Amino acid sequence: MTDTATSRIRLRDRLSAALPDGRVIVDTDITSSYARDQAVWAPAGVPIAVVRPRSTAEVQTTVRICIESGTPIVPRGAGTGLSGGANAVDGCVVLAMESMDAIQAIDPLERLAIVQPGVVNDQLRAAVAKKGLWYPPDPSSAPWSTIGGNVATNAGGVCCVKYGVTRDYVLALEVVTGLGDVVQLGRRTAKGVAGYDLAGLMVGSEGTLGIVTGVTVRLRPAPDHQRTIAGYFDSVGDAGDAVEAVAAAGLTPSALELMDRRCLVAVDEWKGMGLSADADVILLGRIDTPGSVGDDEAARMSRCFTGAGATWAAVSTDEAEAEALFAARRLAYPALERLGPVLTEDVCVPKGRVAEMLRRIEAIGVEHDTVIANLAHAGDGNLHPLLIVDDGDAAAEDRAQRAFTAIIDAAVELGGTVTGEHGVGLLKRDGLHKEFAPEVLAMHHAVKAALDPHGILNPGKAF
Amino acid sequence: MTDTATSRIRLRDRLSAALPDGRVIVDTDITSSYARDQAVWAPAGVPIAVVRPRSTAEVQTTVRICIESGTPIVPRGAGTGLSGGANAVDGCVVLAMESMDAIQAIDPLERLAIVQPGVVNDQLRAAVAKKGLWYPPDPSSAPWSTIGGNVATNAGGVCCVKYGVTRDYVLALEVVTGLGDVVQLGRRTAKGVAGYDLAGLMVGSEGTLGIVTGVTVRLRPAPDHQRTIAGYFDSVGDAGDAVEAVAAAGLTPSALELMDRRCLVAVDEWKGMGLSADADVILLGRIDTPGSVGDDEAARMSRCFTGAGATWAAVSTDEAEAEALFAARRLAYPALERLGPVLTEDVCVPKGRVAEMLRRIEAIGVEHDTVIANLAHAGDGNLHPLLIVDDGDAAAEDRAQRAFTAIIDAAVELGGTVTGEHGVGLLKRDGLHKEFAPEVLAMHHAVKAALDPHGILNPGKAF
Numbered sequence: 031m032t033d034t035a036t037s038r039i040r041l042r043d044r045l046s047a048a049l050p051d052g053r054v055i056v057d058t059d060i061t062s063s064y065a066r067d068q069a070v071w072a073p074a075g076v077p078i079a080v081v082r083p084r085s086t087a088e089v090q091t092t093v094r095i096c097i098e099s100g101t102p103i104v105p106r107g108a109g110t111g112l113s114g115g116a117n118a119v120d121g122c123v124v125l126a127m128e129s130m131d132a133i134q135a136i137d138p139l140e141r142l143a144i145v146q147p148g149v150v151n152d153q154l155r156a157a158v159a160k161k162g163l164w165y166p167p168d169p170s171s172a173p174w175s176t177i178g179g180n181v182a183t184n185a186g187g188v189c190c191v192k193y194g195v196t197r198d199y200v201l202a203l204e205v206v207t208g209l210g211d212v213v214q215l216g217r218r219t220a221k222g223v224a225g226y227d228l229a230g231l232m233v234g235s236e237g238t239l240g241i242v243t244g245v246t247v248r249l250r251p252a253p254d255h256q257r258t259i260a261g262y263f264d265s266v267g268d269a270g271d272a273v274e275a276v277a278a279a280g281l282t283p284s285a286l287e288l289m290d291r292r293c294l295v296a297v298d299e300w301k302g303m304g305l306s307a308d309a310d311v312i313l314l315g316r317i318d319t320p321g322s323v324g325d326d327e328a329a330r331m332s333r334c335f336t337g338a339g340a341t342w343a344a345v346s347t348d349e350a351e352a353e354a355l356f357a358a359r360r361l362a363y364p365a366l367e368r369l370g371p372v373l374t375e376d377v378c379v380p381k382g383r384v385a386e387m388l389r390r391i392e393a394i395g396v397e398h399d400t401v402i403a404n405l406a407h408a409g410d411g412n413l414h415p416l417l418i419v420d421d422g423d424a425a426a427e428d429r430a431q432r433a434f435t436a437i438i439d440a441a442v443e444l445g446g447t448v449t450g451e452h453g454v455g456l457l458k459r460d461g462l463h464k465e466f467a468p469e470v471l472a473m474h475h476a477v478k479a480a481l482d483p484h485g486i487l488n489p490g491k492a493f
Numbered sequence: 494m495t496d497t498a499t500s501r502i503r504l505r506d507r508l509s510a511a512l513p514d515g516r517v518i519v520d521t522d523i524t525s526s527y528a529r530d531q532a533v534w535a536p537a538g539v540p541i542a543v544v545r546p547r548s549t550a551e552v553q554t555t556v557r558i559c560i561e562s563g564t565p566i567v568p569r570g571a572g573t574g575l576s577g578g579a580n581a582v583d584g585c586v587v588l589a590m591e592s593m594d595a596i597q598a599i600d601p602l603e604r605l606a607i608v609q610p611g612v613v614n615d616q617l618r619a620a621v622a623k624k625g626l627w628y629p630p631d632p633s634s635a636p637w638s639t640i641g642g643n644v645a646t647n648a649g650g651v652c653c654v655k656y657g658v659t660r661d662y663v664l665a666l667e668v669v670t671g672l673g674d675v676v677q678l679g680r681r682t683a684k685g686v687a688g689y690d691l692a693g694l695m696v697g698s699e700g701t702l703g704i705v706t707g708v709t710v711r712l713r714p715a716p717d718h719q720r721t722i723a724g725y726f727d728s729v730g731d732a733g734d735a736v737e738a739v740a741a742a743g744l745t746p747s748a749l750e751l752m753d754r755r756c757l758v759a760v761d762e763w764k765g766m767g768l769s770a771d772a773d774v775i776l777l778g779r780i781d782t783p784g785s786v787g788d789d790e791a792a793r794m795s796r797c798f799t800g801a802g803a804t805w806a807a808v809s810t811d812e813a814e815a816e817a818l819f820a821a822r823r824l825a826y827p828a829l830e831r832l833g834p835v836l837t838e839d840v841c842v843p844k845g846r847v848a849e850m851l852r853r854i855e856a857i858g859v860e861h862d863t864v865i866a867n868l869a870h871a872g873d874g875n876l877h878p879l880l881i882v883d884d885g886d887a888a889a890e891d892r893a894q895r896a897f898t899a900i901i902d903a904a905v906e907l908g909g910t911v912t913g914e915h916g917v918g919l920l921k922r923d924g925l926h927k928e929f930a931p932e933v934l935a936m937h938h939a940v941k942a943a944l945d946p947h948g949i950l951n952p953g954k955a956f
Contacts, residue, residue: 139740139845162743184686195684197693198661211932219841220873221658222910223647223697224917224925225956226937230660230693234686251743254786277602280625280714321784323717378682382602410683447685454687465687469674473944474689480943481936493688 038078038121041099045079045123048091055080064106064126065118070371071427072114072456077104080124086204086212086243089125093241093486094210096123102489105237107147107179110171112374113455115183115236115491125241127178133157134244141249142201142218147178147242151185154247163249166193169451170363178242184234186451188359191409192284192318193250195451197233204244205232208482218246231477236453237488239481254318256284257328258352261335261343262309266290266392266404269311270385272338273408276315277381279334281327285316286409287359288388292418293403296365297358305358309341313408314355362405366416373417373430376458377441378450381411390440391415398433400426412450438464454492462493501541501584504562508542508586511554518543527569527589528581533834534890535577535919540567543587549667549675549706552588556704556949557673559586565952568700570610570642573634575837576918578646578699578954588704590641596620597707604712605664605681610641610705614648617710626712629656632914633826641705647697649914651822654872655747655781656713658914660696667707668695671945681709694940699916700951702944717781719747720791721815724798724806725772729753729855729867732774733848735801736871739778740844742797744790748779749872750822751851755881756866759828760821768821772804776871777818825868829879836880836893839921840904841913844874853903854878861896863889875913876904901927917955925956 045054055061056079066074078101083089096103102122109116118124131148138161145154151172155165168187169175175185181203186195202216216222216229232240263269269288276283289297294306305312313335317328328345335343346352366372379387388404391413395402406413415437417430438448438461448454448461463471474493479485508517518524519542529537541564546552559566565585572579581587594611601624608617614635618628631650632638638648644666649658665679679685679692695703726732732751739749752760757769768775776798780791791808798806809815829835842850851867854876858865869876878900880893901911901924911917911924926934937956942948 138743139737140843141740184690186684186686190684195686197690207932207936209932209935213930213932213936215933217841217910218908219843219875219910219913221649221653221841221870221875221913223649223658223914224910224912224921224928225933226698226702226940227647227660227690227693227696228933228936228940230690231940233690235689239689251745274602277604280601282714320782320786323783378680378684380603380682407684412682412684445681447680447682447687449687450682450684451686458687462687467676469670469672469676470678470688470691472672473670473676473691476943476946477689477691477694477940480939483939 041101042079044095045081045092048095049081049088053082053088055082061124064124067109067111067114067116069112069114069455069457070373072117074117075120075122077118077122077124080126082126082129084129086206089206089241089243090210090212092123092125093206096486097210097484100484100486102486103241104488105241107176107182108150108174110175111179111183111455112376112452113449113457115453115455117456119490127176130243136161138163140218142246143249144244144246145177147176147181147245149177151175151177151180158249159252162252164252165199165247165249167196167199170360177245181233181242181245182236183453184451186407186412188285188287188407191286191407192282197230199248200229200233200245201248202246203229203232203242205240205242207240208484208487216246234453236455236492238478238492239487254320256316256318257324258346258355259315259317259328259331259335260346260355261313261340263311263313263340266311266388267385268339269313269408270388272313272335272340273384274382275334275338276331276409279330281331283315283331283409284318285314287314288404288406288408289359289362290404292401293362293366293405296369296403297361300365300368301361303358314359366403366418370418370420373419373434375413375415375417375434375437376449376452377437377446378410378412379441379444379446383444383446384408384411387413387440387444391437394433394436394440398429398436400430400433402433411446456491459493500562504564505542507558508544508555511558512544512551516545516551518545524587527587530572530574530577530579532575532577532918532920533836535580537580538583538585540581540585540587543589545589545592547592549669552669552704552706553673553675555586555588556669559949560673560947563947563949565949566704567951568704570639570645571613571637573638574642574646574918575839575915576912576920578916578918580919582953590639593706599624601626603681605709606712607707607709608640610639610708612640614638614640614643621712622715625715627715628662628710628712630659630662633823640708644696644705644708645699646916647914649870649875651748651750651870654749654870655745660693662711663692663696663708664711665709666692666695666705668703668705670703671947671950679709697916699918699955701941701955702950717783719779719781720787721809721818722778722780722791722794722798723809723818724776724803726774726776726803729774729851730848731802732776732871733851735776735798735803736847737845738797738801739794739872742793744794746778746794746872747781748777750777751867751869751871752822752825753867755864756825756829756868759832759866760824763828763831764824766817766821777822829866829881833881833883836882836897838876838878838880838897838900839912839915840900840909841875842904842907842909846907846909847871847874850876850903850907854900857896857899857903861892861899863893863896865896874909919954922956
């Protein structure tokens with residue numbers, strides 16, 4: 031037996047001896063199912079073991095054993111990530127946090143909830159809704175993705191355009207550090223400036239600076255009545271102009287989503303909704319400003335759509351119709367996945383460059399002979415061009431990879447960022463080097479080395 | 494001449510040679526006026542020189558010379574800080590950023606402004622207001638304090654209870670690092686998760702991790718019509734109960750301020766407003782929800798005040814009267830300063846503990862025979878007990894110091910933090926050690942060492 035094989039067996043034995051029965055999984059049929067997230071084409075290694083802890087103490091035990099043995103740890107929520115951030119590296123322990131799924135407290139007075147990282151986003155939202163409260167971050171993965179995973183990637187969603195991203199809702203974190211300590215970061219109070227914002231630093235760090243074992247989130251009162259404004263357009267460019275017009279009018283929509291023809295056709299083919307007969311591109315806006323002021327804002331948004339060239343625009347008066355349009359938005363991604371592997375982009379550009387960026391994406395698709403569908407949180411400039419390739423077509427894959435890179439380059443050129451809400455993971459590391467100067471990357475390395483001196487926390491991810 | 498004296502002269506000469514005329518000040522009559530902020534009793538050292546840069550390049554030149562010579566740098570905005578964060582350390586260069594005061598861009602479409610750090614808060618607010626926009630953070634020091642200083646302390650203000658603090662409005666920073674590099678941190682887009690949140694980490698770090706030379710702030714549309722709700726109470730405890738009742742009712746005021754009898758008397762003695770004849774404690778609330786929904790919320794807040802024992806409560810129907818009440822709130826601090834040196838506390842406790850904390854502060858004042866006036870951003874639990882001492886009374890100073898410590902201990906015991914918005918500076922370092930575990934302090938030291946390896950950036954501050 032090789033030295034490596036011996037040391038792997040020794041590590042598994044140490045973990046099994048230190049943790050309760052059932053926590054350590056070494057059966058490769060099972061461990062392989064924990065080896066990657068949903069990022070198409072991101073490489074994944076082979077883990078030595080998967081640990082499914084049920085307490086902070088068990089996480090700490092695992093981290094300490096990995097520190098002593100120099101074993102990389104890859105933390106993982108539900109595995110719905112789209113950048114490869116949760117993909118195993120060879121010889122690692124995957125720390126699957128799904129079983130730490132307790133909602134420990136919901137405090138309506140302080141408007142906060144305390145949860146374990148494995149709580150599913152939609153479960154938290156449902157639990158706080160029962161108390162008249164709202165946890166805004168709503169990534170498309172909300173029915174499956176965990177709060178811990180949302181924290182790791184600073185997840186966004188439809189509501190961000192008005193209500194911000196995960197970091198805006200994280201008050202405090204419990205973290206097992208790169209030294210194997212359990213620490214409380216952040217605070218429970220509404221305000222606080224004691225010390226560095228280490229809780230904020232952990233959010234979006236993709237498990238490279240610490241393992242999150244507890245999350246205190248800020249809540250809001252239940253949202254007000256939403257009005258839905260729909261606009262149909264002949265081109266993505268016109269729809270992009272409408273997004274700019276909404277911003278220029280000083281409106282703050284609570285959602286402003288875009289679906290292009292490829293999305294509409296895919297949804298129609300799957301669910302027979304008949305959307306693509308009416309429009310090439312649909313913009314879906316929402317306004318939740320209370321009362322007649324909100325009614326007025328909704329009418330103004332509709333006029334912005336018309337002014338930018340919408341073939342049809344209206345404030346919906348039919349709740350069921352409005353819900354159907356947002357249902358189509360939610361179905362677009364799985365509808366496209368039915369057509370083949372989907373490589374999901376996640377660039378974000380300034381609002382004034384949305385139209386230009388959408389036009390460039392269209393041109394890039396033509397240039398690289400790649401089918402690109404556009405789903406977008408258009409209101410905040412966060413675009414998700416979806417590159418679709420026939421399964422197993424290596425030449426098409428290669429063209430799609432080049433289109434992917436061209437989209438990143440265009441976003442950076444337009445003053446944007448390579449990732450709006452999915453994280454860098456593995457897929458955006460090259461892009462990050464285009465966005466950041468070497469001095470900024472050096473600061474990342476310095477912070478990483480400071481907080482993970484043994485270099486075991488999700489190595490090779492995020493930058 | 495001693496070695497130290499020689500090296501000081503050499504440093505002054507190097508700075509003077511490398512920077513344009515007038516930037517380097519060595520006249521001790523002037524440099525001494527740059528040696529401390531407004532924190533009573535915080536120690537201040539003697540600077541070697543004050544540098545007043547006019548460009549990022551001049552800051553970089555200064556930092557590089559200080560790195561080479563191992564000279565500490567203390568950055569400084571307007572010197573309105575209340576924790577000693579800008580106080581000179583012996584042998585330092587004070588970097589006075591006041592001359593870098595250009596508003597470089599205001600972009601209504603992207604809702605952002607780009608400013609140099611020396612821009613005064615009120616100047617920025619006035620400039621963006623002309624374009625129908627709003628920069629919310631509104632510390633009491635807004636007429637004098639700079640955006641750079643606000644970033645250093647993550648400044649808050651009256652609006653925070655609904656609109657958040659400085660960090661919530663910082664999109665991007667230009668920073669001269671501890672290695673003397675100029676870097677761009679953060680982004681211009683509405684969303685972005687590329688890399689660690691180093692911009693957020695800089696906010697509130699009190700100049701210990703980098704020198705901020707440019708700030709891109711997020712703006713909001715101009716605020717809606719504000720309704721003012723006033724409540725008069727017989728005790729701080731009753732007023733605290735009213736704060737809890739407002740939170741429990743699910744209301745989100747855009748301001749909820751408290752002034753106790755000592756504040757009211759001080760304002761009356763100065764300005765003859767006659768407030769103290771009517772009330773022992775005043776709560777001032779604001780609601781900016783649009784339309785009839787906001788009217789209803791204002792009425793509900795008034796009922797919360799009455800239900801908690803207000804002797805009088807009403808929604809103001811008189812704009813001038815409402816403005817006078819908020820003017821009194823702004824005057825309270827300078828009115829108290831007329832009575833003697835004011836040691837300003839800045840604890841923040843959970844909303845449900847405000848009443849208890851106010852009662853404890855009252856008891857601490859009695860126990861330590863110290864006059865304590867209470868001004869508070871009560872709605873977010875951020876209390877500013879103001880300890881007032883006769884000038885030169887050493888025994889009273891000593892008692893006040895003990896009361897100060899007792900207040901910090903009480904706040905931590907109630908689940909609060911030692912500083913809500915003023916920063917740690919020098920005055921709260923002991924308190925921080927009560928709030929943070931040794932492992933968390935070790936993380937601070939590690940991050941500090943990573944980003945300021947020469948240890949020259951505002952050493953000894955913040956933790």
